[in-house]
Amino acid sequence: MRLRRITARRSSVHGKGLFALQPIAAGDRLIGYKGEVTSSRRAAASQQSENGHTFVFGLSDGRVIDGSRSGNSARFLNHACTPNCEAVEAGDRVFIHAVTAIKPGDELFIDYGLVVDGDVTEEVRKMYACHCGGSACRQSMLGETATSS
Numbered sequence: 838m839r840l841r842r843i844t845a846r847r848s849s850v851h852g853k854g855l856f857a858l859q860p861i862a863a864g865d866r867l868i869g870y871k872g873e874v875t876s877s878r879r880a881a882a883s884q885q886s887e888n889g890h891t892f893v894f895g896l897s898d899g900r901v902i903d904g905s906r907s908g909n910s911a912r913f914l915n916h917a918c919t920p921n922c923e924a925v926e927a928g929d930r931v932f933i934h935a936v937t938a939i940k941p942g943d944e945l946f947i948d949y950g951l952v953v954d955g956d957v958t959e960e961v962r963k964m965y966a967c968h969c970g971g972s973a974c975r976q977s978m979l980g981e982t983a984t985s986s
């Protein structure tokens with residue numbers, strides 16, 4: 838039997854977070870990002886009630902995985918501008934892999950690199966402000982190329 842390697846618990850960054858229970862090596866696959874695959878518009882609407890916690894994961898084809906619907910604990914992954922995990926797309930599925938060695942007790946982070954529909958106004962920037970506190974923090978959970986197309 839494999840030991841449970843990660844768990845969700847209260848995070849100092851935002852709401853709940855995912856934490857390592859065991860030492861994790863760079864490159865390890867940790868968890869799949871489960872949820873309903875849907876159009877981004879629908880997910881954005883259902884997200885309104887989630888109090889700023891982002892439970893949707895954008896796929897490269899424009900759809901999203903909505904972790905607030907049939908999701909697992911991967912939805913609790915918080916954003917950091919210098920993350921220790923990354924999301925790897927495989928068809929309709931997304932897996933979270935470690936990019937660095939992670940110690941037990943460390944919180945797991947990915948770079949959300951969020952892309953929003955429409956203009957990135959001050960209000961939008963504020964809504965997705967980053968509080969990761971890293972030295973390379975860009976003060977936003979939005980991706981570098983988060984411009985409307």
Ligand SMILES: [Zn+2]
Nearest residue numbers: 918967969974
């Ligand atoms: Zn940051």
